[in-house]
Amino acid sequence: MFRFSEGKNSALGCFLLFQLSSLFFFTPLHSQNFSSKTITPNSDELILVTEVSSGGPRSEKVYGSSEFLKREYSPASTFKTYLVLSLLENHSIDPKEKIECSDKHIKDSPRLLDLRDALFYSSNDYFEKVFSKLGKEKLDLTLRKIGYLENFKSKVSGEDWWIDLVGLKHGGKIRLTPKKIHSSWTKIFENAYKLPKDIVEEWRKTLFWSECPEREANVYGKTGSWEGNFWFQGALLRSENDYVIYTILNRSKSGSRTGTIQRFYELTRCKVPSLE
Template structure:
């Protein structure tokens, strides 16, 4: 901090302070990095954070209920993220085509949803209707190619996950550690799957949630709720070399899908979009 005595140096002091203030005012908001604020958690919440900053190496941090790291949970509807990839890769669906869906948890249902809407609202009806055009064999090929189950502690085989059509909403028998769930999500923004630019762009469009104007960034996300786990996977992206990835797992009995969404936006420092 600058300190100046009164008297002959006071004019110089005022001039330098004016210069510093002027420079601060000229500094654009989007020059601020995306570092998260100090994170505090409750006893039933785990938060995994991966940050990549321009000119800096990747950093990874974990907060909260560290005992969750030792266990495996259903990925819940975060599984739909990779189902969508398979739909896009195999050109099964026009992403902009709207299908009438009647999920009870979606506001104003029945309503028409395109592919991005189906992920945003986590529609089960949409994916059950479209899945027969894809089939389990093609989906298994996608899951195997991206190594979706390679970090499963139980050495789960890709072909063994299936229960029935309704099991699409949570990935059937699949159980994964929070680190594995987080790693699969992070690779999307690290371009860690080696997919073509066209597929990656189309995939990310379906994962888009909102503009974060306060941080000059875009938000991508996916929710998941199953067997007492409430997930939110979020990405706050300013550029391909400047982004921060969150995975939130809440296992509190009073947890909820909406509550976990709000929690992410609180951590990201962005305005929550309309969930209607």
């Protein structure tokens, strides 16, 4: 306990007390780490976290069953992340152009969607309609450039990942480990492949999910649901040198797209935006 004498020292005492209270109540938010110090994974859940903070070391952490790390899974609709990268890289699309799309899982469908909307709602119809402007050859060039297929086992036998146009929604025959799926998302987000900055900036804009004033940051992300796998890949960005990137895989029988989104927002301590 602090004691301050009366008289001449009282003013000094008040000043010191104010300084101490400032430390407790006015600590800048940017001094706090983004990710939770202790993440307790749910059953049938895997969480991969990459964190970079200004002046601090890079952190790579994995929470959950190690068995999940040994297996390969469909990337589901997180694959659309790289389809969009290729569309932007080849200037095959106007991100602001609205296209009428019909998807059963999207409320009030058919409805007009631009590129950001199509990713947010994970519209399959949108990407089937715009794919003719890109084509598989150009998409493959992008996938090879970022090494997305380098650990795809079927590549060894010469088998292609392609199924058909409908297969675009989940990446066809592609099966990758969670670490590879997380690494690809992280490297593109950080522009580790030295792509044109304007392309990466536009790519991020299309993946914008919400503002997070609680953390003085913006949220970017992509969902994925296929073969009983529920993914959410998200990034909480405060600045170019201050961010945390998550990949969540939910394999629970009671899992859902909405539940996995909510799990991400629970971990980041941000408010969940309207999903409609």
